[in-house]
Amino acid sequence: MLTEEASQGGEEPPDPARLSALKAFQSAGRKFWANVTDADWNDWRWQLKHRITRLEQLERLMPTLTPEERAGAVLADTKLAMAITPYFFNLIDPSDENCPIRRQVIPRLEETDTAPWEMTDPCGEDSHSPVPGLVHRYPDRVLFLVTDRCAAYCRYCTRSRLVSNATGYDFHPEFDRQIDYIARHPEVRDVLLSGGDPLLFSDEKLEYLLSRLRAIPHVEFLRIGSRIPIFLPQRITPELCAMLRQFHPLFVSIHSNHPRELTTEVRAALERLADAGIPLGNQSVLLRHVNDDVTVMRAHVQKLLMCRVRPYYIYQCDLIAGSAHLRASVRRGLQIMEGLRGHTTGYAVPTYVIDAPGGGGKVPVSPEYVLSRNKDRVVIRNFEGRIFEYPEATDGTPLFKGVPPLNESDFV
Ligand code: SF4
Secondary structure, rough: OOOOOOOOOOOOOHHHHHHHHHOOOOOOOOOOOOOOOOHHHHHHHHHHHOEEEHHHHHHHHHOOOOOOHHHHHHHHHHOOOOOEHHHHHOOOOOOOOHHHHHHOOOOOOHHHHOOOOOOOOOOOOHHHEEEOOOOOOOEEEEEEEEOOOOOOOOOOOOOOOHHHHHOOOOOOOHHHHHHHHHHHOOOOOEEEEOOOOOOHHHHHHHHHHHHHHHHOOOOOOOEEOOOOOHHHHHOOOHHHHHHHHHHEEEEEEEEOOOOOHHOOHHHHHHHHHHHHHOOOOEEEEOOOOOOOOOHHHHHHHHHHHHHHOEEEEEEEEEEEEOOOEOOHHHHHHHHHHHEEOEEEHHHHHOOEEEEEEEOOOEEOOOOOOEEEEEOOOEEOOOOOOEEEEEEOOOOOOOOOOOOOOHHHHOOO
């Protein structure tokens, strides 16, 4: 061990009282819908039917609407529709202009500002689509877009060109062609259903789709990406879970950004999925004044583990047109990763990634822990900034043919 202290370490410990308040599980309540019966409130179709989609509804429920939000709500139908489930709306604090829930779902005028480097398809999905609704970018897996509808719309959505159809993209997946492509490509062993939100489908429709995919012998692994457990936990019914468990191995990736989204209702919904044997991961997007803070993120990842969800990715917010007011810096993202790794359970530490603009795929970004290396030694630092030296091993003869030999450029 070397004794020198690295300058990157030494982060302030989080305020315990703040951390514990953020980690408390609370019900979303129903302050705006006190007269609704339990049967209606717990019915996911009732929730969808009563979504907040118009400025008049928003003004009635939230007299504290700012001029920027009012203008954003008027313009939303030309860019990405506004829709918020009553359940999720209850999480908004109307007295706080910077409420982290409010910022994610209430449109703002700033969405009309577009920088030259922003794009409508920042991940280059359309250019990697061999058939409509199927993205084949990585060698052994595909993204299968099933719908353009979501329970609520996130103002930073990377697929806002498509979801809600506000821009007239007119998305029409062709399941037969999508499934036929997968069947003809034996290298595809992993299919991720996304959209829009696949869990908006009826149980019957989703079962039909999953059965067809499961019937393809080379498809080993199915995944569903969904924000429904967060926006509409009522949808996670025992019947849905019983249907899903027929298709193992099936993983579900949820999308939660802030500890306040993890309510008692959400925790119960996630437990139903976990009890059906479905491994759960979470994807967060790093958002300015939502979760770009070490204490918030630490509370979030720890709370996810308590919901039996493994924090999987933190995404740097894509360069989606009109999202600059929600994007936090990479600098801040790295600072957050520095405050997680070593400071909390390893299972709670997600991978921070940037989806390379234009379609380069996910690139992991991380604080530097390898300070230098050569053929004899690797110099590393730990989460406290202490520096260590690890003597390099020799590799011997590769076990398998085709392993490229090491050369001088492998020694930095
Ligand atoms: S739930 Fe997902 S697909 Fe739907 S608006 Fe949010 S980020 Fe986009």
